[in-house]
Amino acid sequence: MMTDVQEYDLSNDRSGTIARPAIPAVQVRPAASSDAVPQSADDAPVITTDALSIYYGKFAAVQEATMAIPPRQVTAIIGPSGCGKSTLLRAFNRMNDFIPGMRVTGGLRCLDWEVYGSKTDAVELRRRVGMVFQKPNPFPKSTYKNVAWGARVNGYRGDLDELVERSLRQAALWDEVKDKLHASSLALSGGQQQRLCIARAIALQPDILLMDEPCSALDPIATSKIEDLIDALKERYTVVLVTHNMQQAARVSDLTAFMYMGRLIEFDATNTIFTSPHNRQTQDYITGRFG
Amino acid sequence: MSRSQADWTLAAPAPPGGSYERSRTDRTDALFRPRLGLRRFIGTLFAVTCLLMTVAAIGMLVVLLVRVGLDARPWLSRHFLTNFPSTLYPERAGIWSALVGTAWLIGLTSLFSVPIGIGAAIYLEEYARKNWFSRLVHLNIANLAGVPSIVYGILGLAMFVRFCHLGRSVLAGALTMSLLVLPVIIIAAREALSAVPDSIRHAAYALGATRWQVIWHHVLPAALPGICTGIILALSRAVGEAAPLMMIGALTYVAFVPSGPLDTFTALPIQIYDWVSRPQSDFHGLAAAAIVVLLAILLTMNALAIGLRSWYQGRQP
Numbered sequence: 001m002m003t004d005v006q007e008y009d010l011s012n013d014r015s016g017t018i019a020r021p022a023i024p025a026v027q028v029r030p031a032a033s034s035d036a037v038p039q040s041a042d043d044a045p046v047i048t049t050d051a052l053s054i055y056y057g058k059f060a061a062v063q064e065a066t067m068a069i070p071p072r073q074v075t076a077i078i079g080p081s082g083c084g085k086s087t088l089l090r091a092f093n094r095m096n097d098f099i100p101g102m103r104v105t106g107g108l109r110c111l112d113w114e115v116y117g118s119k120t121d122a123v124e125l126r127r128r129v130g131m132v133f134q135k136p137n138p139f140p141k142s143t144y145k146n147v148a149w150g151a152r153v154n155g156y157r158g159d160l161d162e163l164v165e166r167s168l169r170q171a172a173l174w175d176e177v178k179d180k181l182h183a184s185s186l187a188l189s190g191g192q193q194q195r196l197c198i199a200r201a202i203a204l205q206p207d208i209l210l211m212d213e214p215c216s217a218l219d220p221i222a223t224s225k226i227e228d229l230i231d232a233l234k235e236r237y238t239v240v241l242v243t244h245n246m247q248q249a250a251r252v253s254d255l256t257a258f259m260y261m262g263r264l265i266e267f268d269a270t271n272t273i274f275t276s277p278h279n280r281q282t283q284d285y286i287t288g289r290f291g
Numbered sequence: 292m293s294r295s296q297a298d299w300t301l302a303a304p305a306p307p308g309g310s311y312e313r314s315r316t317d318r319t320d321a322l323f324r325p326r327l328g329l330r331r332f333i334g335t336l337f338a339v340t341c342l343l344m345t346v347a348a349i350g351m352l353v354v355l356l357v358r359v360g361l362d363a364r365p366w367l368s369r370h371f372l373t374n375f376p377s378t379l380y381p382e383r384a385g386i387w388s389a390l391v392g393t394a395w396l397i398g399l400t401s402l403f404s405v406p407i408g409i410g411a412a413i414y415l416e417e418y419a420r421k422n423w424f425s426r427l428v429h430l431n432i433a434n435l436a437g438v439p440s441i442v443y444g445i446l447g448l449a450m451f452v453r454f455c456h457l458g459r460s461v462l463a464g465a466l467t468m469s470l471l472v473l474p475v476i477i478i479a480a481r482e483a484l485s486a487v488p489d490s491i492r493h494a495a496y497a498l499g500a501t502r503w504q505v506i507w508h509h510v511l512p513a514a515l516p517g518i519c520t521g522i523i524l525a526l527s528r529a530v531g532e533a534a535p536l537m538m539i540g541a542l543t544y545v546a547f548v549p550s551g552p553l554d555t556f557t558a559l560p561i562q563i564y565d566w567v568s569r570p571q572s573d574f575h576g577l578a579a580a581a582i583v584v585l586l587a588i589l590l591t592m593n594a595l596a597i598g599l600r601s602w603y604q605g606r607q608p
Contacts, residue, residue: 126498137491
């Protein structure tokens with residue numbers, strides 16, 4: 001994986017200008033990155049795409065996206081509606097498989113898997129690459145069963161009660177639901193349901209957490225709770241976040257990718273994208289001239 | 292001042308003299324011809340027409356039920372349920388053999404049709420690729436549900452009675468009935484399965500579940516109330532069918548109850564048909580009483596379907 005990294009460098013002419021030290025995927029030239037942070041196996045990108053294109057029938061939803069997402073950081077993917085950001089995100093754990101006529105070309109590596117390789121088992125991949133959806137979608141079962149189910153079907157051998165409590169604590173939901181663990185999750189508020197979905201995803205101890213506009217169905221207070229949570233989650237997990245909301249991307253992410261019309265226009269440190277973007281289209285979008 | 296003017300005044304304070312909104316209201320009024328009276332009249336007319344249709348539909352049903360109920364009244368007794376039929380003494384005749392025959396028939400029919408129906412529905416809805424072939428299969432199943440029941444009787448006669456040498460047994464009847472209700476069960480189960488939101492499936496897949504786990508743990512439980520309702524309604528159709536059973540040769544006069552699946556049998560609709568076709572009026576009363584019993588069974592099954600559905604919805608967590 002390390003040897004591939006050079007090819008995904010998107011900022012090779014500006015690596016010196018990046019203010020944040022902890023963005024190894026962007027400044028991947030060995031010389032530059034070894035100055036900034038010690039390049040170890042731990043910092044190797046967890047998701048790398050190589051000229052990845054995703055088609056629905058004849059329509060190219062994502063065209064030749066090449067990027068490398070570093071571990072334990074929050075990477076935001078922004079762009080106007082229909083730019084392909086959700087499609088790209090859903091490719092990472094193969095949730096696009098359920099769309100008839102979906103085709104993929106190019107390379108996509110996620111952790112140790114060639115995601116669309118013939119030997120890759122999507123079921124195994126999804127245990128390690130969790131996902132939170134746009135609309136909270138808890139199972140119509142109790143809070144406890146929601147969190148425990150994924151672990152149970154994957155043959156979790158530890159103590160389920162303890163796992164449920166730990167996951168709910170990590171999702172900052174434990175105090176609100178500890179007295180009604182066995183009541184229906186559908187009685188929870190929208191924001192609580194979404195945190196339950198996050199708890200359910202992290203109960204599987206994934207390496208990567210994909211979030212597809214996780215706050216777009218929530219009110220501002222619930223949104224700020226989820227954002228705080230995302231900030232806390234990056235200590236253990238690599239978070240990739242698709243968002244419509246540029247302020248949200250600016251608030252919570254370390255890296256930001258801007259997509260437009262299926263193309264990855266720019267991928268850089270969030271600071272750079274929002275203060276001195278390299279590309280004209282990025283600047284137009286950031287300043288609200290379109291989108 | 293009209294209501295719309297008041298609203299407008301609330302939205303934007305009037306300039307001195309109120310001339311601004313006055314002129315604006317006049318201008319916009321000229322653009323519309325509301326004819327509110329006519330529109331409301333048409334609405335009321337439509338509602339009244341629909342009400343009349345409802346009364347006509349329910350009214351006929353009530354008249355029918357009352358007529359049958361009055362005819363049946365003198366004949367309904369405990370003995371009517373527990374006696375065997377009699378061709379000579381209407382006052383001693385009962386429907387015991389028909390009741391037990393119907394029970395056998397429905398029991399065996401559900402044994403065959405429920406697993407096959409649900410299995411087929413799961414395959415078609417969850418596994419089969421959605422292409423022209425699966426659409427063709429679906430269309431054909433829908434057509435099968437509309438085939439007249441006598442046709443299934445002919446098929447049953449040729450296949451189960453003759454070819455499989457099952458004779459006029461309750462087993463042959465049940466297999467024929469299974470053919471009849473299978474399309475209905477498959478369609479109902481498919482609809483129940485496809486009504487389960489994809490967000491549930493995706494949530495489960497995203498947690499690293501296999502297709503089997505997704506279906507078994509989430510899709511099937513969520514669809515179960517709908518599937519059960521469909522099954523019960525399909526079986527209650529089978530309870531009331533006479534034509535296919537006559538075709539395969541169910542007996543009209545049976546003075547014993549089947550002791551195994553290969554015994555000959557009769558069923559309630561057959562018994563009713565037999566009594567109605569006799570000239571003596573006493574037997575017509577018996578037929579009415581048997582109809583009341585059959586209706587009671589059907590209503591009970593439908594109530595069971597509704598009860599089952601609400602019970603499942605109540606115990607979701």
